[in-house]
Amino acid sequence: MSNGLLKGKKGIIFGALNDMSIAWKVAERAYEEGAEFTLTNAPIAMRMGEINQLAEKCGNALVIPADATSVEDLTNLFEKSVEALGGKIDFVLHSIGMSPNVRKNKHYTDLNYDWYHKTMDVSAMSLHKTLSTAMKMDAINDWGSVVALTYIAAQRVFPDYNDMADAKSLLESITRSFGYHYGEKSKVRINTISQSPTVTTAGSGVKGFDEFISFSEQMSPLGNASSLDCANYCISMFSDLTKYVTMQNLFHDGGFSNTGVTQNVIEKFTK
Numbered sequence: 001m002s003n004g005l006l007k008g009k010k011g012i013i014f015g016a017l018n019d020m021s022i023a024w025k026v027a028e029r030a031y032e033e034g035a036e037f038t039l040t041n042a043p044i045a046m047r048m049g050e051i052n053q054l055a056e057k058c059g060n061a062l063v064i065p066a067d068a069t070s071v072e073d074l075t076n077l078f079e080k081s082v083e084a085l086g087g088k089i090d091f092v093l094h095s096i097g098m099s100p101n102v103r104k105n106k107h108y109t110d111l112n113y114d115w116y117h118k119t120m121d122v123s124a125m126s127l128h129k130t131l132s133t134a135m136k137m138d139a140i141n142d143w144g145s146v147v148a149l150t151y152i153a154a155q156r157v158f159p160d161y162n163d164m165a166d167a168k169s170l171l172e173s174i175t176r177s178f179g180y181h182y183g184e185k186s187k188v189r190i191n192t193i194s195q196s197p198t199v200t201t202a203g204s205g206v207k208g209f210d211e212f213i214s215f216s217e218q219m220s221p222l223g224n225a226s227s228l229d230c231a232n233y234c235i236s237m238f239s240d241l242t243k244y245v246t247m248q249n250l251f252h253d254g255g256f257s258n259t260g261v262t263q264n265v266i267e268k269f270t271k
């Protein structure tokens with residue numbers, strides 16, 4: 001289904017690792033809606049090669065490796081993207097998350113601080129670096145739209161989300177602060193979308209994820225939002241239909257964030 005919502009728009013999509021990735025779905029939908037874009041991921045993730053299949057499906061999109069913690073890589077990414085797409089960028093998807101503490105089962109009360117720093121750098125500061133690089137190069141068009149993906153653990157405690165919760169809080173704060181400055185400078189808008197738990201490589205790395213996904217399903221009046229629906233929301237945020245939305249954390253979670261309890265969950269406690 002295409003409504004030509006992104007016709008003539010140029011973008012950069014971070015984070016498509018495999019066909020379960022939210023970024024993968026965003027790329028497929030952006031292509032359907034008429035956008036042209038480059039794809040990027042960390043050099044180490046490229047070795048798996050799946051991103052090239054996505055690139056082929058998206059009109060032979062150029063794939064540019066970039067570690068999102070490296071300003072040098074990000075500068076090269078924006079330079080090459082502007083050159084390949086023949087003009088400045090209209091939209092950016094930041095779909096990046098990684099915590100060595102989560103991967104190595106370090107408890108939140110006993111973090112490895114070098115890893116904690118890495119979690120912050122990869123999962124949050126990378127957004128600041130991306131925006132700062134783009135701003136210095138004047139690489140994003142006026143009214144451009146940047147979306148980063150986040151999770152409700154930034155506001156409420158989900159114990160096994162570990163130090164990623166702190167990273168998401170920082171990510172959402174950068175979104176507000178940079179959204180102010182980039183908005184004033186050239187009307188660039190910056191938002192986070194707070195997505196339901198979704199089965200992906202990053203998602204499944206969190207302890208107890210399967211149980212948690214069913215809990216969240218039962219606690220949301222509409223049920224969990226799928227990655228395809230998340231992609232559709234991203235497309236609407238990249239389009240001109242949402243021009244005055246900026247500096248927001250937008251929940252895309254079937255109502256989970258505003259639900260205290262549901263009938264389904266109550267019934268589980270009724271004897």
Ligand SMILES: NC(=O)c1ccc[n+]([C@@H]2O[C@H](COP(=O)([O-])OP(=O)(O)OC[C@H]3O[C@@H](n4cnc5c(N)ncnc54)[C@H](O)[C@@H]3O)[C@@H](O)[C@H]2O)c1
Binds near residue numbers: 017149203
């Ligand atoms: N899956 C969920 O339940 C869920 C829920 C809410 C928000 N999110 C967020 O959505 C985003 C995408 O995650 P996903 O669930 O699609 O999983 P995913 O594993 O498919 O994507 C994570 C991506 O981050 C990339 N990445 C890691 N380190 C990087 C680096 N140094 N430089 C550049 N890229 C790097 C990985 O290569 C991967 O492509 C993340 O920010 C995640 O926290 C996921």
